[in-house]
Amino acid sequence: xxxxxxxxxxxxxxxxxxxxxxxxxxxxxxxxxxxxxxxxxxxxxxxxxxxxxxxxxxxxxxxxxxxxxxxxxxxxxxxxxxxxxxxxxxxxxxxxxxxxxxxxxxxxxxxxxxxxxxxxxxxxxxxxxxxxxxxxxxxxxxxxxxxxxxxxxxxxxxxxxxxxxxxxxxxxxxxxxxxxxxxxxxxxxxxxxxxxxxxxxxxxxxxxxxxxxxxxxxxxxxxxxxxxxxxxxxxxxxxxxxxxxxxxxxxxxxxxxxxxxxxxxxxxxxxxxxxxxxxxxxxxxxxxxxxxxxxxxxxxxxxxxxxxxxxxxxxxxxxxxxxxxxxxxxxxxxxxxxxxxxxxxxxxxxxxxxxxxxxxxxxxxxxxxxxxxxxxxxxxxxxxxxxxxxxxxxxx
Numbered sequence: 001x002x003x004x005x006x007x008x009x010x011x012x013x014x015x016x017x018x019x020x021x022x023x024x025x026x027x028x029x030x031x032x033x034x035x036x037x038x039x040x041x042x043x044x045x046x047x048x049x050x051x052x053x054x055x056x057x058x059x060x061x062x063x064x065x066x067x068x069x070x071x072x073x074x075x076x077x078x079x080x081x082x083x084x085x086x087x088x089x090x091x092x093x094x095x096x097x098x099x100x101x102x103x104x105x106x107x108x109x110x111x112x113x114x115x116x117x118x119x120x121x122x123x124x125x126x127x128x129x130x131x132x133x134x135x136x137x138x139x140x141x142x143x144x145x146x147x148x149x150x151x152x153x154x155x156x157x158x159x160x161x162x163x164x165x166x167x168x169x170x171x172x173x174x175x176x177x178x179x180x181x182x183x184x185x186x187x188x189x190x191x192x193x194x195x196x197x198x199x200x201x202x203x204x205x206x207x208x209x210x211x212x213x214x215x216x217x218x219x220x221x222x223x224x225x226x227x228x229x230x231x232x233x234x235x236x237x238x239x240x241x242x243x244x245x246x247x248x249x250x251x252x253x254x255x256x257x258x259x260x261x262x263x264x265x266x267x268x269x270x271x272x273x274x275x276x277x278x279x280x281x282x283x284x285x286x287x288x289x290x291x292x293x294x295x296x297x298x299x300x301x302x303x304x305x306x307x308x309x310x311x312x313x314x315x316x317x318x319x320x321x322x323x324x325x326x327x328x329x330x331x332x333x334x335x336x337x338x339x340x341x342x343x344x345x346x347x348x349x350x351x352x353x354x355x356x357x358x359x360x361x362x363x364x365x366x367x368x369x370x371x372x373x374x375x376x377x378x379x380x381x382x383x384x385x386x387x388x389x390x391x392x393x394x395x396x
Contacts, residue, residue: 002053004052004054005058006054010040010054013038013039013052015065018065018066021034023070028072029108032107032108032109033104036107039051042059042107044056044059045103049099049100050107057290074107079113081150081151081155082107082109082111083107086106086113086159087107088228089216089225089229092228093176094216098213098214102157106157111157112151112154112156113158114152114158115159116152116158116160117159117161117226118147119146121396123148127174128391129161131144131146131160131163132144132162134164138211140211140215142162142179142208143205143206146203146205148202148360150201152181153188153201153337159176159216160176161226162175162177163175164219165220167390169388169389170386170394177210177216178216180208180210185207186203186204186205189204190335193357195354196334196336198336199340232301244279245278247344249274249278251344267318267322270318271318271322281307284303284307302368302372303376305363306369306372309365310365312343313359317352319348320348328349331346331347
């Protein structure tokens with residue numbers, strides 16, 4: 001078996017990349033493609049797919065060398081769904097042809113991805129989804145509606161789960177696909193949020209034809225495949241890499257230092273408590289990422305995502321209270337369709353309003369509490385009366 005590269009070899013390979021493609025004179029897309037070809041995109045992926053089969057923890061070595069040289073990144077916030085959800089699922093379940101076709105433009109950001117999972121009648125109970133996929137030769141014809149779809153308005157591709165067998169219990173009759181968002185049967189409509197923006201969308205699918213070659217996993221095993229996506233989603237949301245005072249706690253701490261006129265004893269105590277909790281969450285996320293080096297994420301990511309939602313809402317509430325009347329100001333209610341969520345680049349009012357969605361997106365807090373209770377703590381599962389009933393016979 002070929003020995004995996006160590007940190008010294010990765011530094012050498014990064015130096016060779018920078019010498020052959022100087023960031024100052026190389027077009028951004030060309031540099032990113034060269035980085036992928038060199039195996040320095042995600043070093044833990046296999047050779048030929050943007051990696052070198054190295055330990056995941058060594059990605060930081062490459063990233064540090066490239067950042068020091070002023071190399072462009074792939075704008076990970078803009079393509080987070082592709083990087084954090086689609087890519088690990090494609091790697092685990094896609095055919096070799098699918099991996100070769102999708103992973104490079106996904107990583108370089110040339111093709112943005114979205115996630116077609118939730119439906120108007122299947123959000124927290126995702127397995128109840130009703131979007132149908134019917135086999136027609138070497139294709140599947142998909143009809144249904146998805147909702148709360150981030151980035152659908154800019155996405156080229158989507159990861160999609162649909163019901164392929166209504167005669168079996170709900171978890172068993174689902175199949176997982178890659179869907180072309182430019183298909184004429186795909187309609188994307190904006191969903192305006194409390195922030196005034198429409199970063200979410202609803203998506204209508206009408207006789208969308210998907211080749212069977214774009215199926216991930218076996219027919220009827222889409223729920224199993226979706227678990228890979230969902231576990232990675234919760235880690236990517238709740239376990240993102242942050243510096244100390246990164247994320248929501250940063251603006252509040254900065255305001256506290258710069259505006260002594262706003263301070264009170266009670267606010268001081270609450271800020272200290274949240275600062276410590278934010279630091280604990282940050283370090284827990286770092287530990288979780290290190291555990292990923294041993295394999296796919298487990299249910300523990302649900303805990304970090306839970307903490308992320310609660311802390312964001314409590315911290316943003318404290319910030320609005322700290323700022324008093326200033327905290328009630330809101331700069332712009334213009335209807336926009338942003339390409340990413342910028343929690344720290346906007347004012348306190350935006351952070352307060354936008355954080356309300358954190359306990360819904362990526363799995364509701366109530367569902368995640370059940371996952372932590374059952375799969376992490378080993379508590380008895382909730383009674384489920386619909387577990388063995390065919391989907392078509394469920395009350396709706």
